[in-house]
Every structure is written in structure tokens, then in C-alpha cells.
Amino acid sequence: MYSYNEFDTAFLAERNQQFRMQVERRISGELTEDEFKPLRLMNGLYLQLHAYMLRVAIPYGTLDSAKMRKLAEIADRWDRGYGHFTTRQNIQYNWPELRDVPDMLEALSEVGMHAIQTSGNTIRNVTADHFAGAAADEVADPRPIAELLRQWSTDHPEFQFMPRKFKIAITGAESDRAVIRAHDIGIQLIEKNGAIGYRVIVGGGLGRTPMIGKVINDFVHEADLLPYLESIVSVWNQIGRRDNKYKARIKITVHEHGIEDIRERVEARFALVKPRFEGIDQALLAEIKDQFVDPDFKAADTAVFDTAYATDPIFRSWADTNLAAHKSPGYAIVQISLKAHGATPGDATSDQMRLMADLAERHGHNELRISHEQNVILPHVHKSDLPAIHRALKEQGLATANIGLISDIIACPGMDYCALATARSIPVAQQIATRFDDLKLEHDIGDLKIKISGCINACGHHHVGHIGILGLDRAGVENYQITLGGDHTEMAALGQRTGPGFSAEEIIPAIERLVQTYLEIREGREETFLQTYRRVGMEPFKAALYPAAAVAAE
Amino acid sequence: MPKAFTPKVVTANHLLKGDVIYQTKSGWSRTLSDAEVLEDEAHADLRLIEASQQTGEVVGAYLTDIIIENGALNPKHFREDFRATGPSNYFHGKQEAGSNV
Numbered sequence: 292m293y294s295y296n297e298f299d300t301a302f303l304a305e306r307n308q309q310f311r312m313q314v315e316r317r318i319s320g321e322l323t324e325d326e327f328k329p330l331r332l333m334n335g336l337y338l339q340l341h342a343y344m345l346r347v348a349i350p351y352g353t354l355d356s357a358k359m360r361k362l363a364e365i366a367d368r369w370d371r372g373y374g375h376f377t378t379r380q381n382i383q384y385n386w387p388e389l390r391d392v393p394d395m396l397e398a399l400s401e402v403g404m405h406a407i408q409t410s411g412n413t414i415r416n417v418t419a420d421h422f423a424g425a426a427a428d429e430v431a432d433p434r435p436i437a438e439l440l441r442q443w444s445t446d447h448p449e450f451q452f453m454p455r456k457f458k459i460a461i462t463g464a465e466s467d468r469a470v471i472r473a474h475d476i477g478i479q480l481i482e483k484n485g486a487i488g489y490r491v492i493v494g495g496g497l498g499r500t501p502m503i504g505k506v507i508n509d510f511v512h513e514a515d516l517l518p519y520l521e522s523i524v525s526v527w528n529q530i531g532r533r534d535n536k537y538k539a540r541i542k543i544t545v546h547e548h549g550i551e552d553i554r555e556r557v558e559a560r561f562a563l564v565k566p567r568f569e570g571i572d573q574a575l576l577a578e579i580k581d582q583f584v585d586p587d588f589k590a591a592d593t594a595v596f597d598t599a600y601a602t603d604p605i606f607r608s609w610a611d612t613n614l615a616a617h618k619s620p621g622y623a624i625v626q627i628s629l630k631a632h633g634a635t636p637g638d639a640t641s642d643q644m645r646l647m648a649d650l651a652e653r654h655g656h657n658e659l660r661i662s663h664e665q666n667v668i669l670p671h672v673h674k675s676d677l678p679a680i681h682r683a684l685k686e687q688g689l690a691t692a693n694i695g696l697i698s699d700i701i702a703c704p705g706m707d708y709c710a711l712a713t714a715r716s717i718p719v720a721q722q723i724a725t726r727f728d729d730l731k732l733e734h735d736i737g738d739l740k741i742k743i744s745g746c747i748n749a750c751g752h753h754h755v756g757h758i759g760i761l762g763l764d765r766a767g768v769e770n771y772q773i774t775l776g777g778d779h780t781e782m783a784a785l786g787q788r789t790g791p792g793f794s795a796e797e798i799i800p801a802i803e804r805l806v807q808t809y810l811e812i813r814e815g816r817e818e819t820f821l822q823t824y825r826r827v828g829m830e831p832f833k834a835a836l837y838p839a840a841a842v843a844a845e
Numbered sequence: 846m847p848k849a850f851t852p853k854v855v856t857a858n859h860l861l862k863g864d865v866i867y868q869t870k871s872g873w874s875r876t877l878s879d880a881e882v883l884e885d886e887a888h889a890d891l892r893l894i895e896a897s898q899q900t901g902e903v904v905g906a907y908l909t910d911i912i913i914e915n916g917a918l919n920p921k922h923f924r925e926d927f928r929a930t931g932p933s934n935y936f937h938g939k940q941e942a943g944s945n946v
């Protein structure tokens with residue numbers, strides 16, 4: 292894993308010292324809130340409904356045990372003993388006090404972590420496939436490029452005051468687990484005639500005007516990638532709209548100019564930018580790559596696993612649901628669900644964090660990942676260690692076997708925390724999870740992604756949920772709009788609205804009617820909810836959601 | 846016809862703790878029931894200006910509607926309900942606090 296060099300460390304120390312002074316000046320009254328706000332946001336500090344919120348970047352979702360333990364320690368010392376993992380592979384602390392934040396940042400810097408560029412009109416934390424470096428279906432590990440991008444974009448002078456924030460996601464696999472088509476730039480590592488290159492997708496995004504990204508270049512050579520990306524950002528920085536913040540994202544620029552026009556401008560810009568790079572980035576990339584070598588995978592037999600799998604139905608159910616295929620024989624990728632039925636999606640207590648850190652150290656080559664689906668991953672686990680891991684997880688309430696199922700819901704903080712929210716999202720997730728757990732239906736329902744946002748900013752990715760739920764404020768009452776057919780993968784699609792929204796009381800029964808309809812009309816268990824929707828379209832689901840309207844139309 | 850003025854209180858977040866506070870006759874409180882009820886528009890505007898000037902103690906002061914029922918103050922909008930009581934996903938927010946600032 293990448294560890295900080297002297298430059299990074301000195302830079303962080305200086306930034307933290309600056310921020311400490313800024314906080315002091317705010318408290319002493321030398322800085323007004325108007326002056327202080329942009330400074331705190333640059334350091335990841337928001338003011339939410341009930342408290343400050345500190346957002347800490349977890350670059351490309353990769354952590355080691357020391358970092359995870361530090362996150363736990365911070366939760367205990369300066370917060371309320373827990374943290375919230377988000378869809379941007381960050382962690383948010385919901386209760387820090389202003390005076391403590393510089394100490395929290397200093398504690399983070401001890402393990403090379405920070406909260407820089409988790410806010411503001413900058414290039415945000417680069418996200419990556421959470422199976423990066425481990426997945427069986429991967430062309431190559433995308434994280435060295437993600438790290439290169441992190442170094443390139445952090446404090447890049449040209450990119451501190453852009454028209455709007457800018458989000459990049461990267462994957463090394465055809466199967467897209469990083470939602471690259473819903474980012475400002477999405478990058479897919481591909482192989483062509485033995486050479487590694489990059490498919491670059493631009494102009495995706497969610498929020499108030501959701502768009503699926505378009506391929507701007509099907510194969511950018513490795514040596515050209517950074518200048519090519521710089522050209523994209525720079526073209527947008529120049530022609531992107533600054534007159535209206537809702538039209539400022541690159542998705543609007545691409546939409547208004549058309550992908551062909553943007554492609555031409557980027558090519559022209561690239562011709563100017565490329566010579567300036569002189570290969571320094573490639574030397575750096577080579578250095579970074581050395582830090583992302585595979586761990587020493589062990590060769591052992593899997594008898595312990597096979598026995599547990601054959602004899603323990605609870606273990607088997609967990610293994611069937613929460614494991615994914617690893618590139619190394621005998622190994623598995625473990626997905627630890629932060630979605631116990633009825634819990635807040637993405638929350639982990641400090642004890643849970645410490646346990647996950649211990650397990651990674653003991654059985655997982657010291658590596659952890661945060662997924663955009665708000666779960667924690669142990670990317671490298673030998674199968675013989677799985678029964679022990681499962682036992683330990685059970686004791687901390689972390690062994691819920693529900694990855695990819697109806698209760699594995701992405702939910703943004705919504706009105707329980709977020710100052711921008713128009714409705715709550717977490718309680719909707721909690722109720723759906725407990726309801727379907729009571730019905731004992733979720734394994735039968737199978738693959739179904741529900742994603743919930745508490746306002747049109749779409750932090751909960753509702754547009755790309757198989758079932759998306761958007762919480763709105765209709766005349767002072769919470770109201771939930773449903774979309775169907777969204778997909779975050781390589782077949783990316785935006786969900787379509789079903790019709791009028793539902794009240795907080797009606798939304799759970801409405802979801803239940805949708806799922807019942809699916810169970811009735813699917814062509815066998817192999818046909819997932821999304822496949823059924825694609826086959827039959829909206830109508831049967833609409834009829835189930837709005838029975839009165841269906842009758843009236845007859 | 847101009848809309849009739851409805852009762853309001855001044856609310857903000859505490860600069861150091863970040864939590865929700867309400868303006869009282871003599872200062873600030875974390876409890877809505879302590880808040881000074883503003884029933885006159887000119888007075889409400891004045892109190893908001895006074896609150897907004899206390900930038901060393903509070904952040905983001907604004908007026909919010911309340912409903913008075915049997916002498917008890919209740920927020921009009923559900924957002925203010927959550928601000929007054931804390932997150933609803935589980936019991937761990939303002940529910941635990943209580944004292945004056």
C-alpha cells in the first residue's frame with residue numbers, strides 16, 4: 292500500500308498547523324463565519340443540523356489496520372464512539388466540537404490521513420473499485436493510477452477554484468463496481484493487444500440533473516493518461532458554466548456542447564499539454580506501482596472452510612452471500628456488511644472498527660477497503676481463515692449475510708443529520724431492512740439494490756438503484772418518490788419515476804407491493820428484479836403501486 | 846393582503862459545539878421551551894439582527910415558525926422537530942443534552 296513520503300508528511304503538517312490557527316482566529320473573533328466557512332470546508336469540516344461534521348478522505352477506499360484503528364480511536368476520543376462510512380468511500384464523524392477538530396486532523400496525519408479536498412470545488416477523493424487488487428475479473432490494479440491522480444490533483448494550483456466539484460472513479464474490471472458512468476470522469480483500465488490503456492468516460496453525474504457518462508476516448512495509452520485527464524479538466528475549467536452552480540458540472544458542459552465537440556477541444560488541448568509532462572508522471576507512476584505489489588499469498592488447503600461450509604448452515608449462507616471471487620487460488624474477498632437489519636447503513640462503532648482492523652491484521656494481509664455501498668471489505672483472505680473470521684464478526688454484530696440483497700441499502704444521512712435534506716432517508720432504510728427480515732424473504736428475492744437519498748443532490752445514488760427512493764418535502768410533509776430500473780454497473784441506466792410519491796407511512800408498504808409483484812411475475816429465481824423490470828417494463832409495477840389509478844384507467 | 850405574522854423563535858448553531866440553540870430573553874438555551882417567543886414582526890427582525898451579530902458565539906441564526914399548544918412550543922416544520930430533538934435513527938443526539946449554554 293502507498294505510504295506517505297516526506298513531502299506528503301510535511302505538507303499535511305503545514306496544512307494542519309494553518310487550520311489550527313484559523314480555528315483559533317475564528318474562536319477569538321478575528322475571523323467571521325463568512326471568512327471561516329470556506330477555510331473549514333477546505334479541511335472537510337461542515338456544519339450540519341445538530342453538530343459539526345468532519346469528512347475524512349479514504350483515498351480509493353484503501354486502509355490498513357493502523358488507519359482503521361486510528362479511525363476508531365478518533366471516534367472514541369472526539370466523537371460518540373462511531374463513524375459513518377459513505378458512498379464516496381469516506382468516513383464522516385457526526386459530532387466533533389470545533390476546538391477538537393485540529394487535534395482530530397493531527398491524529399489522522401499520524402497515519403497519513405486527512406480531510407483535504409473532501410469538500411469545495413476541487414478534485415475530490417478519487418474512488419476505485421473496492422475489490423481493486425484482489426478481484427478475479429480484473430485486468431490490473433487501478434489503485435496506482437488512483438494514487439497518481441491523488442498526487443496530481445491535491446493542491447494542483449489550476450484546479451483549486453473550478454466551476455464546481457469534480458469526482459473521478461476508476462476500475463480495473465469490466466464489471467463496474469465503482470459506478471464510473473456516474474462520475475465527472477470515469478476510467479476503466481483495459482488491455483488491448485497486450486498493452487494496458489484506459490477507456491475514459493466523461494460527463495456522468497447524479498444530483499439534480501442525472502446523466503450517464505459518455506465515452507470520450509476508448510483507449511488512452513498509459514503514458515498519455517494524466518495529460519489527457521488534465522486536458523479534460525482544463526477544457527471544462529475554461530468553458531464550464533460559472534454563472535449557475537446547477538449548470539456548472541461537466542455533465543452539463545458535455546450535454547450542452549456534445550461529446551464530439553468536447554472530444555475535439557480535449558484533443559487540441561492535449562497537443563499543448565502533453566509535451567509539458569516530460570515523463571515525470573511516468574517515473575512517479577512506476578514508483579507508486581512498486582508500493583502496490585501483491586501480498587505474499589499463502590498456499591494452504593481449504594479443508595477447514597469446506598467442513599464449515601458443509602456443516603454450518605449459517606456460515607454457508609454468509610459465505611454464499613458475502614464472499615466474492617479472488618484472483619489467487621484458495622483466497623476469497625470478504626464483504627463485511629455494515630447493514631445489520633435495522634441499523635444505520637454505513638455506521639460502524641469503534642469496537643467494530645477495531646475488530647475489523649484486528650481481523651485484517653491477523654487474516655487479511657493487513658488490508659481493508661471501504662465500498663461505495665457502505666460496507667467494509669477484507670480483500671485478501673485465505674479460505675481456511677473464513678470460519679474464524681465469521682465467528683469473530685458474529686460477536687460484534689458484523690456477520691449479517693445480506694450483501695447485494697434488499698437490506699444492503701445505500702442511504703445518505705438525510706434529515707437525521709444533513710442540513711440540505713428535504714426528508715429522512717436512514718429510517719426508510721431501517722424499516723425496509725427490518726420488514727423484509729421479518730418476512731424472511733430477502734434471500735428468495737435475491738439481487739436487489741435499493742438506494743435512498745434525502746434530497747435531489749442524490750448522495751445516496753438513488754438514480755442508479757434498481758429501486759431508487761428520493762425523499763422530498765411536499766408542503767411540510769416528507770414524501771418519497773420511487774424510481775425503477777436504475778443500474779450503476781457497466782450497463783448503467785437511470786431509474787424512471789413511477790408516478791406520485793408516497794408518505795413516510797406509505798413508502799414501506801409501497802416497496803413491499805413492488806417486491807411482491809416481482810416475485811409473482813419473475814421467470815424463476817434466476818431472473819433478478821432488474822431483469823424482470825427490463826423484460827416487462829414499468830406497467831405491472833405501476834399497477835401494484837397505484838391500484839386505484841389502475842382501476843380508473845381500465 | 847400581507848400574510849399575518851406567525852409566532853417565531855430565533856435559532857442557530859453554537860459556534861464551539863455546533864449544536865442547536867435557541868435565543869432566550871437573556872441569552873441562549875439548548876431547549877426550545879426556553880426560547881423567547883416573538884409575536885411581533887419588527888421585534889423579531891430586531892432580535893434576529895442582534896443574534897446575527899453574536900458571531901463569536903453562534904453560527905447561522907434564523908427565524909423559525911413555532912406553534913404554541915397549551916403553552917408548549919412546538920416547531921412548525923419537521924426539520925425543526927429533528928433539530929429540536931436529534932437524529933431519529935437512534936437515540937444519541939440532543940436527547941442526551943439539556944443544560945444552558
Ligand code: HEM
Pocket residue numbers: 337339344376377378379383455458473495496497498499540702703704708709710711748749750751752
Ligand atoms: C452530509 C453532508 C453532505 C452535503 C452537504 C452534501 C452535499 C452535496 C451536494 C450539494 C451535492 C450535489 C452536487 C451537484 O450536483 O453539483 C452532492 C452530491 C453527491 N454527494 Fe453529497 N453531501 C453530503 C453528504 C454526502 C454523503 C454522506 C455521501 C456519501 C454517502 C455523499 C456523496 C455524494 C454523491 C455520490 C453525490 C452525487 C454524485 C455527483 O456528485 O454527481 N454526500 N452532495
Ligand code: SF4
Pocket residue numbers: 703704705706709710711712713744745746747748749750751
Ligand atoms: S442527498 Fe441531500 S440529504 Fe442526502 S446527504 Fe446529500 S445533500 Fe444531504
